[in-house]
Amino acid sequence: MSFLQVKNLYKKIGSNDVLKDINIELEKGGFLVLVGPSGCGKSTLLNAIAGLMPLTSGEISIDGQVINDLHPSKRDIAMVFQSYALYPNMTVEENIGFALEMRGVEKAARAAAIRNVAKTLQIEHLLDRRPSQLSGGQRQRVAMGRALVRQPRVFLFDEPLSNLDAKLRVEMRAEIKRLHHKTHATIIYVTHDQIEAMTLATKIVVLKEGVIQQVGTPAEIYNRPANLFVADFMGSPAMNMFKGSVVTTNGVREIEILDNNTRVAMPSSVADQDLPDGKEIILGLRPEGITDEGLVDPTVVSMAKIEADVTLVEPTGSDTFVIAKLDGTNFVGRVRADVSIAPDQRFTFVFNLDKAVLFDPSSGLRLV
Amino acid sequence: MSAATETVSGGSARTARIVIYALLLVLAAVYLLPLYVMLTTSLKPLDEIRAGDMLALPRQPSLASWYKAWGEACIGVTCEGIKGYFWNSIKMVVPAVAISTILGALNGYVLTKWRFPGHKLVFGLMLFACFIPFQAVLIPMARVLGIFGLANSTAGLIFVHVVYGLGFTTLFFRNYYEAFPDELVKAAMIDGAGFFKIFWRILLPNSGPIIVVTVIYQFTNIWNDFLFGVSFSSGGASPMTVALNNLVSSSTGVKEYNVDMAAAVFAALPTLLVYIVAGRYFVRGLMAGAVKG
Numbered sequence: 001m002s003f004l005q006v007k008n009l010y011k012k013i014g015s016n017d018v019l020k021d022i023n024i025e026l027e028k029g030g031f032l033v034l035v036g037p038s039g040c041g042k043s044t045l046l047n048a049i050a051g052l053m054p055l056t057s058g059e060i061s062i063d064g065q066v067i068n069d070l071h072p073s074k075r076d077i078a079m080v081f082q083s084y085a086l087y088p089n090m091t092v093e094e095n096i097g098f099a100l101e102m103r104g105v106e107k108a109a110r111a112a113a114i115r116n117v118a119k120t121l122q123i124e125h126l127l128d129r130r131p132s133q134l135s136g137g138q139r140q141r142v143a144m145g146r147a148l149v150r151q152p153r154v155f156l157f158d159e160p161l162s163n164l165d166a167k168l169r170v171e172m173r174a175e176i177k178r179l180h181h182k183t184h185a186t187i188i189y190v191t192h193d194q195i196e197a198m199t200l201a202t203k204i205v206v207l208k209e210g211v212i213q214q215v216g217t218p219a220e221i222y223n224r225p226a227n228l229f230v231a232d233f234m235g236s237p238a239m240n241m242f243k244g245s246v247v248t249t250n251g252v253r254e255i256e257i258l259d260n261n262t263r264v265a266m267p268s269s270v271a272d273q274d275l276p277d278g279k280e281i282i283l284g285l286r287p288e289g290i291t292d293e294g295l296v297d298p299t300v301v302s303m304a305k306i307e308a309d310v311t312l313v314e315p316t317g318s319d320t321f322v323i324a325k326l327d328g329t330n331f332v333g334r335v336r337a338d339v340s341i342a343p344d345q346r347f348t349f350v351f352n353l354d355k356a357v358l359f360d361p362s363s364g365l366r367l368v
Numbered sequence: 369m370s371a372a373t374e375t376v377s378g379g380s381a382r383t384a385r386i387v388i389y390a391l392l393l394v395l396a397a398v399y400l401l402p403l404y405v406m407l408t409t410s411l412k413p414l415d416e417i418r419a420g421d422m423l424a425l426p427r428q429p430s431l432a433s434w435y436k437a438w439g440e441a442c443i444g445v446t447c448e449g450i451k452g453y454f455w456n457s458i459k460m461v462v463p464a465v466a467i468s469t470i471l472g473a474l475n476g477y478v479l480t481k482w483r484f485p486g487h488k489l490v491f492g493l494m495l496f497a498c499f500i501p502f503q504a505v506l507i508p509m510a511r512v513l514g515i516f517g518l519a520n521s522t523a524g525l526i527f528v529h530v531v532y533g534l535g536f537t538t539l540f541f542r543n544y545y546e547a548f549p550d551e552l553v554k555a556a557m558i559d560g561a562g563f564f565k566i567f568w569r570i571l572l573p574n575s576g577p578i579i580v581v582t583v584i585y586q587f588t589n590i591w592n593d594f595l596f597g598v599s600f601s602s603g604g605a606s607p608m609t610v611a612l613n614n615l616v617s618s619s620t621g622v623k624e625y626n627v628d629m630a631a632a633v634f635a636a637l638p639t640l641l642v643y644i645v646a647g648r649y650f651v652r653g654l655m656a657g658a659v660k661g
């Protein structure tokens with residue numbers, strides 16, 4: 001039995017179906033990340049779990065207890081908001097202690113708990129300040145402190161890092177991960193940053209227009225996306241998509257891509273032996289599956305060498321993204337930083353077909 | 369050549385500025401003139417006033433007429449000055465302002481953070497109350513006060529002013545709270561604060577500017593009100609404005625302009641004081657409300 005369970009949850013706002021048949025299970029100590037584009041219903045789902053808005057139908061339970069009708073304060077959850085929602089009229093100390101005060105914890109115990117949390121988050125020197133006197137990163141810490149101090153059963157985070165600059169975001173991301181590792185808290189975390197999702201999650205839920213697209217570990221979501229939407233949404237630069245079709249020559253099934261001029265082997269991710277000849281497919285391959293010859297994975301089973309015209313080179317320092325064109329199709333590859341490569345040059349890429357996946361163009365689902 | 373155009377345009381800009389300042393000074397002088405006449409007249413003895421030059425500074429300034437206006441002037445049949453009426457007004461204004469402000473804040477809180485079906489209609493009706501002219505409610509109000517047994521009492525006047533002011537105070541607070549982040553309320557809810565705790569601990573402490581605006585607005589309106597005062601009170605229960613009118617229109621013996629003016633100064637003093645103390649928050653608060661809502 002999982003610790004947190006959402007069953008057949010529907011949420012209608014006005015005539016708008018914001019959430020449709022949401023089913024989620026999370027084990028104790030799990031870190032579930034909800035990702036999806038803006039407006040897909042992430043905050044709505046979080047608010048529903050927090051009890052801040054009524055459900056249209058469905059059931060939410062924590063530790064076997066249905067909490068649908070419990071007031072937010074009785075659910076034993078804490079939430080960190082995107083805007084942090086620190087009380088502007090209170091000091092940091094009062095902000096962190098407010099929930100304890102409301103629950104009638106006496107002053108001495110409160111002070112001890114606050115000090116403890118402040119120490120963990122290294123904000124002891126800020127306790128007397130007001131939120132307006134803090135930097136963005138410090139506010140973020142205080143918001144976390146306010147959640148941590150209660151030691152709730154479940155933490156809800158709504159895009160807690162989206163207001164920070166890039167460097168701070170990476171730091172705080174690491175800090176949240178460390179905190180989770182240390183406290184084994186059960187966390188639901190909303191973001192639309194797929195790197196945050198990949199690095200933090202034990203389980204990712206991809207949402208689109210209020211419908212769950214896929215639930216899985218970061219590796220599953222990344223390597224075996226359930227459909228074209230997930231494949232495109234997760235990963236940056238996005239997965240390359242090649243239109244093509246199935247052909248069989250001399251009893252060997254292959255994939256014809258790039259205006260039917262190039263043939264590659266059937267990817268090993270497809271077990272189905274019954275794909276008919278001429279079936280239209282989309283072959284997906286991430287940029288790191290398209291490399292220079294020197295970067296080829298020595299354990300690769302199936303690969304193809306393909307020559308293409310380089311149109312753009314984007315060095316990132318650690319390696320270089322190359323945008324190339326072949327027979328009217330653009331794709332992105334990732335090559336070593338020290339390979340000399342320039343636009344308008346013809347370059348031999350290696351396609352690692354062990355990493356390729358196939359999709360059905362009409363349904364968008366991955367072929368297995 | 370470019371230097372020449374620069375001086376020309378610089379010169380015309382300066383001229384424009386001089387014109388603007390001169391105009392502002394003149395208008396300010398016109399606006400302040402009555403206050404000046406009121407103050408100087410109140411400090412002059414009667415024979416100086418009879419000399420006829422209204423704008424002259426007092427030659428022998430004295431506070432005698434102030435003392436008289438405060439403690440001895442005759443209003444109606446009693447000759448105890450305006451002090452009793454001054455306190456009447458204070459006793460009316462303070463509770464009326466406090467109650468209408470608190471209720472307005474509560475209304476604004478409910479109308480923005482605890483929305484219920486029909487909240488727009490309720491707010492619309494309250495807004496409508498702002499546009500009902502005083503005169504239209506006099507007779508129904510008199511009847512209501514009669515039924516409640518509040519006729520001709522300070523409590524009755526407080527009631528009238530609270531009811532009449534509620535539309536305005538609700539409007540002020542609703543617009544202010546409309547821009548107040550919902551997430552703070554949600555956070556407090558999760559933290560375990562109830563309806564009144566959230567209002568008292570989260571909303572109110574962050575309402576400084578709008579409280580100032582509302583208090584100033586209500587204080588000035590209620591203190592300066594004459595119509596309700598003259599309609600719903602009489603004799604010793606009258607507020608300051610009504611007493612001032614009675615003082616000026618009492619025709620026993622010589623007309624003492626200096627005493628009348630001194631009484632008028634007393635009548636204007638509290639509102640002036642409120643503006644001086646809190647005026648800059650007034651402007652700031654109006655701006656804060658204007659940004660969103």
Ligand SMILES: Nc1ncnc2c1ncn2[C@@H]1O[C@H](COP(=O)(O)OP(=O)(O)OP(=O)(O)O)[C@@H](O)[C@H]1O
Pocket residue numbers: 013014016018036037038039040041042043044045192
């Ligand atoms: N009060 C409301 N009335 C009507 N529609 C609403 C309301 N609140 C949210 N919605 C709609 O519900 C959908 C989901 O909103 P939600 O805030 O959950 O999105 P989100 O996934 O959190 O997006 P973001 O990443 O931008 O925060 C949106 O299409 C939004 O327009």
Ligand SMILES: [Mg+2]
Pocket residue numbers: 042043044
């Ligand atoms: Mg959101």
